[in-house]
Ligand code: HEC
């Protein structure tokens with residue numbers, strides 16, 4: 001599909017939302033409902049709440065079709081040009097439990113019509129579409145699962161059973177947005193630069209570009225503040241990303257960032273408690289048996305206690321739970337992303353299932369755990385021998 005002038009709509013969320021900002025009084029009332037850093041969270045872990053949260057995480061677009069359909073026209077792009085092979089190439093995943101058994105091996109993976117058929121049966125993870133009787137995609141939106149779920153590749157790479165909370169490190173969100181006619185050439189260059197598994201959740205707000213590694217959404221039950229920069233508790237961030245990034249129809253207000261978006265009906269706020277309970281229920285996947293050397297990891301554990309546990313409390317924890325943030329220089333990080341956030345510093349990342357989600361650090365600057373250890377050895381002048389580095393890596397693999 002060729003870009004048409006009438007479709008060249010800048011993805012400047014603030015401009016769009018400012019136009020429909022309501023009277024300040026209503027905005028203040030909504031601000032009271034925003035989760036705050038001091039909120040004590042008690043999850044409703046009833047089967048009903050967890051089932052609701054799972055459905056919201058997997059299926060709810062919160063009305064974000066207003067962006068993905070009305071602004072980006074991604075529905076047209078997919079219908080005309082995205083066959084399943086292309087979809088898999090940009091990291092989209094197919095839920096093998098939805099189509100009739102065996103059929104995926106027989107369909108034409110080179111035909112866009114197959115993509116439409118898969119969307120019609122809700123088999124593409126994190127993408128929801130309405131398909132009419134003539135097989136036209138009339139509405140299309142995305143869900144949390146787009147970035148925070150993957151599949152186990154049991155049928156073929158990219159096709160298998162869903163794994164919620166596992167970051168989709170193949171997903172090239174930037175490439176997908178760059179396919180649409182709504183982006184300018186300059187925006188297209190930025191979106192195309194991100195690559196798989198990365199996304200900048202502030203580019204549309206401040207125009208700066210420091211893509212982040214999509215993190216796991218599992219293993220967060222004991223973490224007080226979410227994100228690499230500890231912006232706030234989980235529901236704060238869920239509301240931020242839903243409203244400002246997925247472009248959900250809802251409310252998000254943060255005066256620290258100068259963002260006030262209020263759209264009625266608010267299709268986000270009421271869903272946050274169940275969504276939080278579901279995310280908190282997602283345990284980090286267990287370390288595969290035999291995937292690390294136990295004796296070496298024990299030695300590494302002692303090194304970790306000496307050099308790392310002051311921040312990574314107890315191995316899996318974070319000193320952010322006791323209120324600490326870190327200047328980028330303390331861990332030899334690039335400051336650029338932190339400077340764009342409310343706290344201007346980084347949170348000690350809670351270490352969970354490290355074996356599962358390379359690359360590491362907010363910007364993916366360490367491709368492997370060996371890179372993580374040699375980075376720390378250098379910037380924190382630890383003077384570790386090669387054998388000690390090996391032991392530390394084995395310990396990190398065990399977490
Ligand atoms: C387009 C991809 C994308 C979508 C869609 C998305 N996220 Fe994220 N998510 C990210 C990125 C990138 C980050 C890292 C942000 C940061 O740390 O500053 C993140 C961070 C998170 C975190 C913090 C993890 C941690 O270690 O603290 C949670 C939890 C989360 N997202 C849940 C959700 C939920 C729930 C939704 C749906 C409302 C959602 N995300 C939608 C990309 C996405």
Ligand code: HEC
Nearest residue numbers: 307308311326330331333346347348349360361362372376
């Ligand atoms: C001064 C506090 C501090 C110390 C000491 C420290 N870390 Fe970190 N660690 C951090 C912070 C902050 C981050 C987040 C950095 C970022 O992504 O920008 C981090 C991130 C990490 C990550 C990346 C996790 C992920 O999922 O991306 C790993 C792995 C890690 N640290 C391991 C270690 C090891 C091993 C040591 C000891 C050699 C160590 N850390 C020492 C604060 C610390």
